Amino acid sequence: MDQVEALDRRIEALRTEVRRALTAGDRERVTSLRKQLRQAQREWEALLDEELADETPFVPAPRPASGPLLPVREQVHQALTLLGAPAAPKLVVAVHEAFATGELTPTKLTSLRRDEERSFQSAPYSRPYYLCAALTADHLAPARGLIAVSSWPMATRIIGPLSLRVDFLTAAARLADHLERLGDTGPNARRLLWRFAATIPGAATSADAMTPAAVAAAAEAELAIHLDADRSHREAAAKRATDQLTSAQQLFGARLGRAAATGS
Amino acid sequence: MPDDTPHRLRQLRGSAPAKRHNARTVAALTGNPGCARRAVLDAAGVDKDALAKQIGYPAKFGQSQFAITRGNSFEAQVKANGYAELLRLLREVLGLEIEEVGSTDLNEVGGNATQEVRHTRARQALKAAVEGREPLTFLDHPLLRLDVGGNDVYLEPDLVAFHHDGVMHVVEIKSFAIIDEQADGAKVAAAARQSAVYVLALRRLLGDDAVSHEVVLVCPKDFSNQATAVKIDVRKQLITLDHQLTRLARIDTLVEQLPDGLSLDLGTHTAEELVSTLSIMEARYAPSCLNSCEMAYFCRHEAAGCTSALGTTVREELGGVEYVARALDLAHGTAVASVEEEEAAAMLRTTAQIYGSVAA
Numbered sequence: 001m002d003q004v005e006a007l008d009r010r011i012e013a014l015r016t017e018v019r020r021a022l023t024a025g026d027r028e029r030v031t032s033l034r035k036q037l038r039q040a041q042r043e044w045e046a047l048l049d050e051e052l053a054d055e056t057p058f059v060p061a062p063r064p065a066s067g068p069l070l071p072v073r074e075q076v077h078q079a080l081t082l083l084g085a086p087a088a089p090k091l092v093v094a095v096h097e098a099f100a101t102g103e104l105t106p107t108k109l110t111s112l113r114r115d116e117e118r119s120f121q122s123a124p125y126s127r128p129y130y131l132c133a134a135l136t137a138d139h140l141a142p143a144r145g146l147i148a149v150s151s152w153p154m155a156t157r158i159i160g161p162l163s164l165r166v167d168f169l170t171a172a173a174r175l176a177d178h179l180e181r182l183g184d185t186g187p188n189a190r191r192l193l194w195r196f197a198a199t200i201p202g203a204a205t206s207a208d209a210m211t212p213a214a215v216a217a218a219a220e221a222e223l224a225i226h227l228d229a230d231r232s233h234r235e236a237a238a239k240r241a242t243d244q245l246t247s248a249q250q251l252f253g254a255r256l257g258r259a260a261a262t263g264s
Numbered sequence: 265m266p267d268d269t270p271h272r273l274r275q276l277r278g279s280a281p282a283k284r285h286n287a288r289t290v291a292a293l294t295g296n297p298g299c300a301r302r303a304v305l306d307a308a309g310v311d312k313d314a315l316a317k318q319i320g321y322p323a324k325f326g327q328s329q330f331a332i333t334r335g336n337s338f339e340a341q342v343k344a345n346g347y348a349e350l351l352r353l354l355r356e357v358l359g360l361e362i363e364e365v366g367s368t369d370l371n372e373v374g375g376n377a378t379q380e381v382r383h384t385r386a387r388q389a390l391k392a393a394v395e396g397r398e399p400l401t402f403l404d405h406p407l408l409r410l411d412v413g414g415n416d417v418y419l420e421p422d423l424v425a426f427h428h429d430g431v432m433h434v435v436e437i438k439s440f441a442i443i444d445e446q447a448d449g450a451k452v453a454a455a456a457r458q459s460a461v462y463v464l465a466l467r468r469l470l471g472d473d474a475v476s477h478e479v480v481l482v483c484p485k486d487f488s489n490q491a492t493a494v495k496i497d498v499r500k501q502l503i504t505l506d507h508q509l510t511r512l513a514r515i516d517t518l519v520e521q522l523p524d525g526l527s528l529d530l531g532t533h534t535a536e537e538l539v540s541t542l543s544i545m546e547a548r549y550a551p552s553c554l555n556s557c558e559m560a561y562f563c564r565h566e567a568a569g570c571t572s573a574l575g576t577t578v579r580e581e582l583g584g585v586e587y588v589a590r591a592l593d594l595a596h597g598t599a600v601a602s603v604e605e606e607e608a609a610a611m612l613r614t615t616a617q618i619y620g621s622v623a624a
Contacts, residue, residue, distance in 0.1 A: 091345060141374030161366035161399050164346030199348040201355070201362065225363055229399065255375040 004051070007044045014040060022074065023128055025151070027081065072108050073116070073131055075100065077149060084174050085167035086134035086148040086157060095175075098189040113147065117252045124247065132251040134159050137237035140245060142253030150251050154241055160233030162226050169223040172196035172203075176216035269516040273308040276522075278529025282309025285417035290410070291457040292556035294508040300518050301547040302557055307415055307515040310528055312558035319535045319542070321562035331439070338439040339422060342482055342491045347402050350435070350482065353493040354425055357480055360401065361428050367402035379418050382407040387469065393426045394474050401426050408465040412509060421462040425480065432470065434462045434479040441484045442492055450555075452496070455481055460501035464509070477502060551575050582608045 014037040021029040070078075079095040080087060087095075089109040096104045116130045130150040133142035137160035148157045159167075175193055179185050190210070196219070197203040197210050203218035204210035245254055285293075285306060293306065305312055316323050342349045347367055354360050371377070373385045386406035393400040403424040410417050423435040436459045440451045459479040466475040478495045485492035527533065528541055542562070549563035549572065557563075567573040571582045571591055584604040585591045593599035594609040595616040601609035 088344065136369075136374070138368075139374035144369055144371060161368055164367050165351070165365035168346040168348055196345075196348075199345075199352040222362060226365060253375075 004044065004047050007040055007047065011037065011040050011044065022070075025128060027078075070102075072104065073112060075102070075104050076109065076112065076131055076147065077129065080131075080147065080149050082174065082178060083171040084156075085170045086143070086146040086159065087167070087171065088145050089147060091171075092147060094192050094195075098186070098192045099178075109147070113252075117248075120248060120251060130251055132157070133253045135237070135241060135253050137161070137163070137233055140237065140241050140249075140254045142255070154238035154250070155231070155234040158234040158237045158241065160230060160237060162230040163234060166223065166226050166230045168196070169200065169219045169226070172200060173216045173219040173223065176212040176219065179212040180216070269519050272519050272522070272524070272526075273304075273515075276304070276308040276526055276528055277310050278527055279531060280311055280314075280529070283311050284309065285412055285415070287419050287421075287458045287461045288556075290412055290417060290419070290461045291454070291505075293412070294457070294505050295552060295556055296548060296550060297508040299546075299548040299553075299557075301542065301545040301559065301563070303515065304518055304522070304545050305528075305559070307519075308528075311530075314530055315528060315538065316558045316562055318530050319538050319562060321559075321565065323558040323561060335437075335439040338484060338489075338491075339437045341489065342437060343404070343423075347404075349491050350402070350423070353482060353491060354435070354480065357493045357495060358425065358427055358433060360425075363399075364401040364426075364428055366399035367404065368398075368400050369404045370406045371404060379407060383409055383418065390424070390432070390466070390470060394430070394432070394470055408462065408469065410461065410465040410468065415515065419462060419465050421459070424462075424466065427476075430474065431476045432466055432474055433476045434459050434466065435482060436462075436479060437482045439484060441486065442494065443486050447483065452481070456496050456498050457501050457505075459496070460498040460505050463498060463502060464505055549573055550579075581611070584608055585612075 014033060018030055018033045018037060021033055075096055076092055078100065079092045082095055082099065083091070089106045092109065093104050093106055096102075112131055113133065116132060119127065120130055120132075128151070131147055132150045134146040134148045134157050135141065136143050137158050143159045146159065172193075175196060179189055179193055182189075190207070193212060193215060194204070194207045194210055197215045198207075200215065200218045200222060202221070203215045241250055289306060293302065296302065305315075313323055342353075346365075351360070351365060355362075368389055370382060370386045370389060373381050376382075386403070386408065389398070389400060389403055390406060392398040393403065403426065405420050405422065406424055408419045408421070410419055421434050422437045425433045425435050427433060436455055438451070438455050440448055456479070459481075463475055463477065463479060477497060477499045479498050480493050481496050482491050482493045484490065522544060526541055526544065528538060530538075533541070539562075542559075543566070547559070547563045547566065549560070549567040549570075551573070552575075553560040553563060564573060569588050571585055571588055572579040574588070582591055584602075585594065585608050590599065591608075591612060594601055594605065595612040597613060
């Protein structure tokens with residue numbers, strides 16, 4: 001029984017560590033800690049089984065609802081960090097489905113940005129990061145249907161004319177790299193990558209013949225063509241944004257009144 | 265008095281808010297340009313659907329909510345992830361260069377979705393693209409303006425794609441399937457007519473050379489959800505449209521012919537009063553109206569017994585013979601044909617003989 005108690009304490013300590021690492025945004029540490037945590041939990045279960053085996057037949061306890069015990073915003077943050085660029089809720093959900101367990105539906109994301117904005121308004125910068133808007137380069141207004149992370153540099157959150165494609169290719173390359181690192185991945189992850197690969201020239205001829213390395217290479221190749229032009233747009237707009245906007249507007253975008261439209 | 269026209273049209277509409285033309289209604293208008301009733305009702309912005317219901321001839325037509333949802337979700341799908349799927353298709357169909365990926369979202373301007381603001385921004389963006397000032401290839405939902413019979417109509421194509429050789433292409437995303445490279449002819453024709461309206465509006469803005477007469481139709485392929493694209497030549501539709509828009513009877517001359525004080529206010533008039541008011545406006549019913557006009561069932565009822573109600577072909581064949589009963593009399597030889605009816609009467613008699621001999 002002593003062993004069980006010792007493990008109990010260890011699990012508790014690990015959970016605290018995971019939480020701390022997450023808050024700090026240290027993904028790698030979170031991953032390794034979670035691995036240790038799972039290991040400890042398995043040992044704990046095994047010990048308990050041994051204890052019970054002597055007395056009563058083992059009845060497996062119903063597993064609590066699967067999925068990480070993370071709030072929606074953290075799940076979204078994970079997916080966005082993986083993609084490395086502003087993304088639409090649908091894509092966030094697809095990434096989440098491919099790499100994480102637990103249910104995340106687009107409906108859960110609809111109110112997210114508003115909640116984040118409200119939280120920021122009531123207590124600015126009290127969270128380590130906010131899920132915020134991507135800003136259009138011309139009006140610095142919130143871009144429709146994109147979620148970004150506040151801790152990213154301003155230029156990453158600006159959407160210029162070429163940015164949608166650049167972000168798409170960036171995400172494809174990062175996703176491919178991630179798959180390459182993981183090695184054996186589920187069908188969801190491959191399907192997700194195929195959705196990207198199908199529209200990148202030279203990435204893959206068919207879903208079966210697709211290799212993450214080739215997708216990454218093709219994405220990088222097209223990316224190289226757009227990157228410079230896109231960066232100059234983005235940086236110019238980012239400078240404007242930091243100079244002209246209030247801190248709340250920098251995160252959630254400036255909205256144009258009904259009075260007048262100004263071109264850029 | 266042309267200044268009087270807006271006032272009279274407002275009076276005709278009554279207190280209800282004005283309904284606006286869209287690409288579908290403009291396309292439908294050109295389908296039956298001679299119909300004064302439709303022209304006046306549309307110009308006045310009368311809610312024809314409500315009007316038809318009130319007088320007891322509800323339109324069994326219109327887009328089902330399911331079709332609209334399906335159309336929107338298919339459009340969202342091909343535009344998702346930075347127009348990824350569209351980009352692949354247009355690179356194949358239009359031969360877009362690899363650099364041509366710039367896009368701008370013209371659905372709203374900084375959170376402002378009023379028509380004037382959107383139209384201004386769309387005009388700026390389109391001109392900037394043509395003049396090469398901004399690297400824009402995909403212009404998403406630009407709001408265009410077209411003058412239809414003296415009235416400004418706002419139109420919104422799904423997408424306008426700009427090609428490096430200096431031409432704009434209208435891209436229309438439709439959710440009907442192209443199966444084995446074949447699609448429903450009527451639907452393609454409707455899409456082509458609708459796209460022609462956009463092409464015309466773009467040409468009026470940017471000049472004829474800047475806008476291609478080839479539009480790109482994006483549809484689901486076979487039974488899948490995968491998209492495919494084809495080019496459609498809309499030159500024929502453009503000529504018809506342009507011709508009919510220019511000769512579309514100027515709305516003030518039509519309105520001038522109506523008695524003063526005419527009103528179709530649904531709130532204050534009974535069905536009978538509405539019907540009598542409507543009968544003052546001359547309609548030209550043709551069977552194709554059933555697909556495109558909310559008033560069609562009323563007009564069909566009104567036109568019952570007229571040869572023109574049987575379709576344009578019959579109307580042309582039986583030029584001069586107005587009623588079906590008269591045509592039958594002529595066919596059976598029980599009536600004497602007048603000078604203008606002679607030709608039609610001879611044909612009717614021959615046909616009747618042939619039918620008679622076959623039936624006997």
